[in-house]
Amino acid sequence: MNTNALFQLSYGLYVAASKFDTKMNGCIVNTVMQVTSNPLQIAVAVNKENLTCEIIQKSNMVSLSVLSETAPFSLFKHFGFQSGRETDKFVDYPFTMTGQELPYLKEHTSAFIDCKVINTVDLGTHMLFICSVNDCDVISDEKAMTYSYYHEFVKPKPEASTTKGWRCIVCGYVYEGEELPPDFICPWCKHGIEDFEKIV
Incomplete structure (x- = not known):
């Protein structure tokens, strides 16, 4: 999905x-x-x-x-x-x-x-x-x-990063770590893991 x-x-x-x-x-x-x-x-x-x-x-x-x-x-x-x-x-x-x-x-x-x-x-x-x-x-x-x-004109675009982890696509918060806990909630915008993308 x-x-x-x-x-x-x-x-x-x-x-x-x-x-x-x-x-x-x-x-x-x-x-x-x-x-x-x-x-x-x-x-x-x-x-x-x-x-x-x-x-x-x-x-x-x-x-x-x-x-x-x-x-x-x-x-x-x-x-x-x-x-x-x-x-x-x-x-x-x-x-x-x-x-x-x-x-x-x-x-x-x-x-x-x-x-x-x-x-x-x-x-x-x-x-x-x-x-x-x-x-x-x-x-x-x-x-x-x-x-x-x-998303197109107001929210700042993420800068290139060497940090390993996951980025919230709503607010830009970065969780550092290889695996994102399944019950993790973004501390900034309160969205769940479905709104995180892996930083590659």
Whole structure:
């Protein structure tokens, strides 16, 4: 089976965010889709290991910043390659609040969506949140970034390396070693071994 076929599916890139009590957090997600138009509902998948997932489960609310093609790699590193358990994700990024008092980014964002979680499905590594849309708006005329655009124009190309091991094709993390453990999870982007390639 060639799982590269799945890269032919279309994806966008988003910052999913939530707030519970005084704690706000956000993370990069690529699985968001409208599932019905009446009532207006979307589905959002978030990795269980992310603090954002825990906060969404506690608050039953999520906001989405639809990232645009102007978003730099530093934004993806900030929201995707570190944990909100160790850093305040919103401290250096201009944001505003939705009607539910959830943060969304003001820059490098083409639209925002403000949602209430109405159902949750456990997918093993991820939680799928089925949400009703409370509010949404277009906030810039910048084109929304696709996953393929990110890989082609934003994500840095890997440098030639003499290191033996495995490279995550999502974020570039390198695991040094001849064999990749079957249950290994990337510490940066939380993807499994199916998203690693051998460095040759």
